[in-house]
Amino acid sequence: xxxxxxHSEKSTRPSEIDWVQAGAVSPVVRKQGGCGCCWAMATxxxxxxxxxxxxxxxxxxxxxxxxxxxxxxxxxxxGYSQHSFKYIRDNGLxxxxxxxxxxxxxxxxxxxxxxxxxxxxxxxxxxVDSTEDALEEAVAKRPVVVCLQGTPDLLxxxxxxxxxxxxxxxxxxxWHAVLIVGYGTDPDxxxxxxxxxxxxxxWGEGGFGRIRRHVADERGALGMFVYGGLYPVID
Numbered sequence: 588x589x590x591x592x593x594h595s596e597k598s599t600r601p602s603e604i605d606w607v608q609a610g611a612v613s614p615v616v617r618k619q620g621g622c623g624c625c626w627a628m629a630t631x632x633x634x635x636x637x638x639x640x641x642x643x644x645x646x647x648x649x650x651x652x653x654x655x656x657x658x659x660x661x662x663x664x665x666g667y668s669q670h671s672f673k674y675i676r677d678n679g680l681x682x683x684x685x686x687x688x689x690x691x692x693x694x695x696x697x698x699x700x701x702x703x704x705x706x707x708x709x710x711x712x713x714x715v716d717s718t719e720d721a722l723e724e725a726v727a728k729r730p731v732v733v734c735l736q737g738t739p740d741l742l743x744x745x746x747x748x749x750x751x752x753x754x755x756x757x758x759x760x761x762w763h764a765v766l767i768v769g770y771g772t773d774p775d776x777x778x779x780x781x782x783x784x785x786x787x788x789x790w791g792e793g794g795f796g797r798i799r800r801h802v803a804d805e806r807g808a809l810g811m812f813v814y815g816g817l818y819p820v821i822d
Contacts, residue, residue, distance in 0.1 A: 600727045603771035605781065607795075611636040612730055612768045613645065616794025618787030620690040622663035627653035628785035629732045629764035630671040630819075634680065634709060636730045636766075637821040648704060649686035656697035663692055668732045668764055668817050672712035675819070679703030709819040717815035719801055723770060726780075730768050731816040733782075735798075737761030744791050748779045749798045767816065770800055778802075 606612045613635065617628050627650045638646050653660070657674040660666025682704040715725045725731050735741060740749055741763065765782040772778050778800040788794040 600723065603769070604727055605769035605771065606636060606730045607768050607781075607783070610643075610645070611639045612766065612783060613647070614793075616783065616788045616790075617650065617688070617785050619785045622654070622690045622692075623665050624650060624654050624663055625764040625785050626660060626666040626668050627657070627671055629766045629783075630668045630675070631680070632766045632783060633668075633730055633732050633817075634675060634819050634821075637709070637819045640729060641821050646704060647683040649681040649683050649688075651688045651693070652681050652686045652698070652701065654689075655693045663690075668734075669712060672709065672817065672819055676709050676711050679708040709821055711820045712817050713820055715816035715818070722767065722780075722816050723800075725816060725818065726767050726770060729818055730766050730783075731818045732764055733767055733816045734762045734764050737763050741796075744796055746792045747797070748773060748777055749796065765796075768795070 607614055612632065617632075619625060619628055631648045631650050631653065635646055635648055638644065653666075653671050653674065654662045656678070657666065657671050659670035659674070680703065681698075681701040685702055685704075686698055715721050715731055722731060722733070765784050767780055767782050769781045770779065771781065779797040780800045781795060781797050783795055784790055786794070790796075
């Protein structure tokens with residue numbers, strides 16, 4: 588893209604966006620408890636949002652099905668959103684009410700007689716480059732799944748805009764999948780990303796958090812992102 592086209596594209600982006608306020612992302616925050624399934628919760632929330640943006644209908648999808656049935660991932664012991672997007676592409680996904688969350692892998696295994704919820708057989712997923720500008724371009728159009736470093740800043744977050752002490756390259760031993768639901772600027776002029784977590788409503792700002800956006804050093808999002816971002820292709 589030439590510089591004129593790039594400038595034009597930036598200028599058409601909204602200065603702020605919040606997909607929760609827009610109705611695409613549910614304000615209800617899931618709580619994963621002792622099950623390491625952030626990958627499933629972030630993926631599920633992104634497909635729910637994609638479904639809303641296409642149909643203007645809210646839907647609650649099953650995290651538990653991904654834990655039990657998505658064999659490319661490791662249930663409560665971690666997984667990757669790209670594998671769960673592939674599973675949903677090939678199999679669809681049940682509703683939350685028909686296949687409810689247990690916070691553990693089911694002893695009886697995958698529920699095979701499931702009923703696929705409407706319009707959840709996605710076409711695939713798209714990868715966003717690991718730059719804040721590319722992420723902003725994507726989030727202006729839909730929520731995006733990202734992975735954050737599992738730092739003490741994240742674990743101990745109580746509210747406000749996070750300034751993170753980034754770990755050196757390659758030294759992150761834990762990561763955590765969340766859904767970026769928007770971006771904005773606070774009254775003091777500090778730019779931030781807003782994300783939906785899966786640690787219940789008592790974490791952060793009612794289950795949501797904010798990280799510095801567009802900072803030159805690693806106090807902000809660039810210091811925490813493990814890779815770029817992912818979102819489902821619905822149509």
